[in-house]
Amino acid sequence: xxxxxxxxxxxxxxxxxxxxxxxxxxxxxxxxxxxxxxxxxxxxxxxxxxxxxxxxxxxxxxxxxxxxxxxxxxxxxxxxxxxxxxxxxxxxxxxxxxxxxxxxxxxxxxxxxxxxxxxxxxxxxxxxxxxxxxxxxxxxxxxxxxxxxxxxxxxxxxxxxxxxxxxxxxxxxxxxxxxxxxxxxxxxxxxxxxxxxxxxxx
Amino acid sequence: xxxxxxxxxxxxxxxxxxxxxxxxxxxxxxxxxxxxxxxxxxxxxxxxxxxxxxxxxxxxxxxxxxxxxxxxxxxxxxxxxxxxxxxxxxxxxxxxxxxxxxxxxxxxxxxxxxxxxxxxxxxxxxxxxxxxxxxxxxxxxxxxxxxxxxxxxxxxxxxxxxxxxxxxxxxxxxxxxxxxxxxxxxxxxxxxxxxxxxxxxxxxxxxxxxxxxxxxxxxxxxxxxxxxxxxxxxxxxxxxxxxxxxxxxxxxxxxxxxxxxxxxxxxxxxxxxxxxxxxxxxxxxxxxxxxxxxxxxxxxxxxxxxx
Numbered sequence: 001x002x003x004x005x006x007x008x009x010x011x012x013x014x015x016x017x018x019x020x021x022x023x024x025x026x027x028x029x030x031x032x033x034x035x036x037x038x039x040x041x042x043x044x045x046x047x048x049x050x051x052x053x054x055x056x057x058x059x060x061x062x063x064x065x066x067x068x069x070x071x072x073x074x075x076x077x078x079x080x081x082x083x084x085x086x087x088x089x090x091x092x093x094x095x096x097x098x099x100x101x102x103x104x105x106x107x108x109x110x111x112x113x114x115x116x117x118x119x120x121x122x123x124x125x126x127x128x129x130x131x132x133x134x135x136x137x138x139x140x141x142x143x144x145x146x147x148x149x150x151x152x153x154x155x156x157x158x159x160x161x162x163x164x165x166x167x168x169x170x171x172x173x174x175x176x177x178x179x180x181x182x183x184x185x186x187x188x189x190x191x192x193x194x195x196x197x198x199x200x201x202x
Numbered sequence: 203x204x205x206x207x208x209x210x211x212x213x214x215x216x217x218x219x220x221x222x223x224x225x226x227x228x229x230x231x232x233x234x235x236x237x238x239x240x241x242x243x244x245x246x247x248x249x250x251x252x253x254x255x256x257x258x259x260x261x262x263x264x265x266x267x268x269x270x271x272x273x274x275x276x277x278x279x280x281x282x283x284x285x286x287x288x289x290x291x292x293x294x295x296x297x298x299x300x301x302x303x304x305x306x307x308x309x310x311x312x313x314x315x316x317x318x319x320x321x322x323x324x325x326x327x328x329x330x331x332x333x334x335x336x337x338x339x340x341x342x343x344x345x346x347x348x349x350x351x352x353x354x355x356x357x358x359x360x361x362x363x364x365x366x367x368x369x370x371x372x373x374x375x376x377x378x379x380x381x382x383x384x385x386x387x388x389x390x391x392x393x394x395x396x397x398x399x400x401x402x403x404x405x406x407x408x409x410x411x412x413x414x415x416x417x418x419x420x421x422x423x424x425x426x427x428x429x430x431x432x433x434x435x436x437x438x439x440x441x442x443x444x445x446x447x448x449x450x451x452x453x454x455x456x457x458x459x460x461x462x463x464x465x466x467x468x469x470x471x472x473x474x475x476x477x478x479x480x481x482x483x484x485x486x487x488x489x490x491x492x493x494x495x496x497x498x499x500x501x502x503x504x505x506x507x508x509x
Contacts (some may be wrong), residue, residue: 025270036265061276152257178219184253
């Protein structure tokens with residue numbers, strides 16, 4: 001997991017468990033970027049990710065009594081990951097950024113992927129790479145996609161992923177390997193669309 | 203082909219776990235030995251490591267808006283059962299009311315409240331009918347020729363009866379000696395027929411007329427005053443049920459003669475004997491409604507308690 005902000009998480013959680021909505025909202029402000037990012041990477045759709053994020057915080061507040069200590073962020077990530085996973089399986093959600101249309105995709109299609117960068121050229125290359133990768137991730141089956149995002153974007157270890165998704169560690173390992181290999185094959189097959197600096201040379 | 207794919211998947215699984223440092227020392231040693239002598243395997247590992255590095259290097263996407271919660275967002279939703287609670291409570295009240303009405307109504311019909319439970323109907327008719335009819339009689343008294351023996355309308359029935367019996371005696375005697383009694387000629391005057399000449403309940407309704415009526419004049423009456431005489435015959439009738447305090451005068455006999463002419467006894471106590479066997483209580487609908495009320499009440503309580 002990435003480093004968490006210094007914040008009296010335990011005290012805020014205890015206050016929120018007593019019904020203090022302001023205390024809970026401090027936790028929302030601290031973790032909403034992480035929650036939204038995970039939702040966006042799994043769902044591949046900004047609007048759906050917004051819905052999932054809001055629903056996650058509402059569900060977390062309503063079920064605060066079931067939180068039994070440990071990392072509050074991990075608990076939130078488990079809620080949003082499962083919500084997104086259910087959403088993918090229930091609606092067979094198609095990504096708004098399709099892999100096939102990647103070559104013709106407009107730069108403005110997803111403004112959230114554009115990061116501030118020292119030089120405009122590098123910024124543009126990074127944004128293009130990000131869009132390329134996101135569209136490639138969106139082609140993965142849901143069970144592989146969620147494991148890849150939790151591992152390589154959220155930085156969870158196998159045990160944490162197994163606990164979050166509710167599958168054995170061995171299954172995490174094999175699904176992650178298949179997801180990475182599939183992504184690698186996609187990048188190699190359409191590598192010419194990537195900026196030269198990021199191409200996977202055989 | 204399938205076997206080849208399975209072997210390839212197995213190698214990718216090893217390479218993936220190797221990147222994460224998740225292989226056992228023995229597995230890692232075996233893989234590193236193979237990597238040292240297999241350039242294709244090294245290329246595959248390199249491509250996989252770069253792929254993972256690219257994904258891990260993806261920028262974090264910031265939340266496009268604030269997701270702060272408002273009290274309205276976290277208000278617990280009203281459960282479906284709770285929404286039905288008011289309707290269920292209303293249904294319980296209606297069912298309970300119907301049950302009570304059915305039960306009480308049938309109890310009254312069956313006379314379970316004793317003889318007094320049945321008497322009220324005629325008594326009410328008496329009381330309600332008394333005041334307007336008394337007023338009407340008053341009016342009649344005013345229309346009648348003034349007489350020095352006129353009895354005030356507020357006189358009590360007993361006193362009135364006594365007064366009538368005293369004053370009526372000469373008149374009755376006069377009827378008995380002379381022409382046939384006006385009762386025989388005209389038992390019910392045409393102007394009274396509308397009020398009490400109907401049928402059985404007549405006497406009790408007609409009773410008030412006896413009170414305000416003036417006694418018959420002691421002088422012999424003119425033929426044109428026949429209406430007043432007829433009125434007297436009617437006013438005598440109510441006195442007949444209570445002859446005890448009166449002396450056995452001929453006026454009372456005349457009243458007894460009048461009774462079979464269309465005036466059955468009006469005492470309330472006589473009525474229960476006339477009623478046939480009371481109708482049975484419809485226990486099935488009453489019980490069914492009671493059960494329905496109980497079931498609805500239980501459902502209402504559960505609905506209100508639903509969370």
